Amino acid sequence: MRRPLLLAPLLLLTAGCGVVQSSEDEATDVAREVATNAGKLLRSQRPRTAEEVGRSAAGIDGVEVLRVTGTSTHEGGGVHVIVRTSGSAYNEWFDVQETVVRRCFAVRVSPESRWGEAPRDVDCPDGPPLSFAPPPEPPQLPVEELRATLPRVSEGGRVDGSEVRRTLTALGLDPAIRVEVKADGGRVGVLLSVEGNHFDPQDCLLARVEPGTTEVWMPPRIQRMPGEGGCTVDNALHPLPPPH
Numbered sequence: 001m002r003r004p005l006l007l008a009p010l011l012l013l014t015a016g017c018g019v020v021q022s023s024e025d026e027a028t029d030v031a032r033e034v035a036t037n038a039g040k041l042l043r044s045q046r047p048r049t050a051e052e053v054g055r056s057a058a059g060i061d062g063v064e065v066l067r068v069t070g071t072s073t074h075e076g077g078g079v080h081v082i083v084r085t086s087g088s089a090y091n092e093w094f095d096v097q098e099t100v101v102r103r104c105f106a107v108r109v110s111p112e113s114r115w116g117e118a119p120r121d122v123d124c125p126d127g128p129p130l131s132f133a134p135p136p137e138p139p140q141l142p143v144e145e146l147r148a149t150l151p152r153v154s155e156g157g158r159v160d161g162s163e164v165r166r167t168l169t170a171l172g173l174d175p176a177i178r179v180e181v182k183a184d185g186g187r188v189g190v191l192l193s194v195e196g197n198h199f200d201p202q203d204c205l206l207a208r209v210e211p212g213t214t215e216v217w218m219p220p221r222i223q224r225m226p227g228e229g230g231c232t233v234d235n236a237l238h239p240l241p242p243p244h
Contacts, residue, residue, distance in 0.1 A: 023089040023099035030087025034062050035105035035119040038083060042109045046199040047072060053079045053109050055132040062086065064129040066104065078110025084124055138194045139174035141205040146171070146192070147216040155212040161188045164209055180233045186210065189236030196226065204231035206239075 038060050042053060054068040063083050070079040082104055090098040105119035149167050153159050161183045168179055168190070180191040187210040196202035201224040207216045222243045223230025230240060 023091050023094065024101060026089035026091075027087040027099050027101040028103055030089065031085040031101060031103040032087070032105060032119065032121075034085040034087065035083050035107055036116060038063050038085075039107045039109070039113070039117055039119060040115065042081070042107065043113060043115065044073075044199075045111050047074045048079075048109075050079045051132065052135075053081060054130060055135065057081050057083060057107070058130065058132055065132075066125045066127070066129060068130065073109050074111060078108055078113065081107045081109065082122060082125060083107055083119075084129070138203060139176050141177065141192050141194070141203060141218075142171055142173070143205060143216060143218070146190075146205065146207055147214075150190075150207055150209055150214050150216065152214050153209060153211045157211045159183070159186060159188050159209050159211065164188050164190065182233045182237065184237045187237060189233045191231065191233040191236055193231050198226050201225055202231045206233075206236040208236050 038057060041060055042056055048056075049072050050068050050070050053073065054065050057063055057068075058065045062085055064085075065081060066084055067082040068079065070076060073079050084102055084104045086100060086102045088098050088100045102124075104122050104124035106122045107119045108117065149171065151160070151163050151167060161181060165181055168181070173179065173192070176194060178191075178193050178195070180193075182189045187208060190207035190209070191204060192207075193202060193204035201221050204224060205216065205218055207214070218224075219230035219235060219240070220243050222228060223235070223240055229235060
């Protein structure tokens, strides 16, 4: 008569809900969720190199980057990142103390990956987490230097495009700064720009030299967004209306 009583706790735990999941499995699910959220944070339509993806992944709380494969997000199958995360669980019925696990998962970063795509369980590679150098700082555009050195032409005078180009050359600009000069209707427009990521506002500087006026300015942020046309030499010669 006592045997059924001994089985009662087990029946309570299994009836109606299947086999009870172990604390280790629950902790692994928590670690997997951290990796899944990392995949959401890394997902973007903007093209990025494998190094950029790895650097971004290493900056996510609770994530260690152990391996990065692929060339860029938009080539081949994209970039695959093996991350190590941790999870914990505690069941007062079975556990003396909290169960903590560290697990590794492969996260795919590609425009073809689905939102919330489940990472793949993998063995953890040997070795310490990867470290990434900070991204190089873009060169500063020489606002004041340009304003101080561009030629001033008196009313009724003639703007010399060659002189404008010589002035720009004398500034010794960083090679990463693209320079464009264009003459139109007795005026000369200048564009100095740094290559953007096709996602964030681009850094650029505009100038216009005409008889009686020399102006240097940076377009408003909205005009420097990709596709808005603010960072063009034509915008220096024929400025877009200010945003409302």
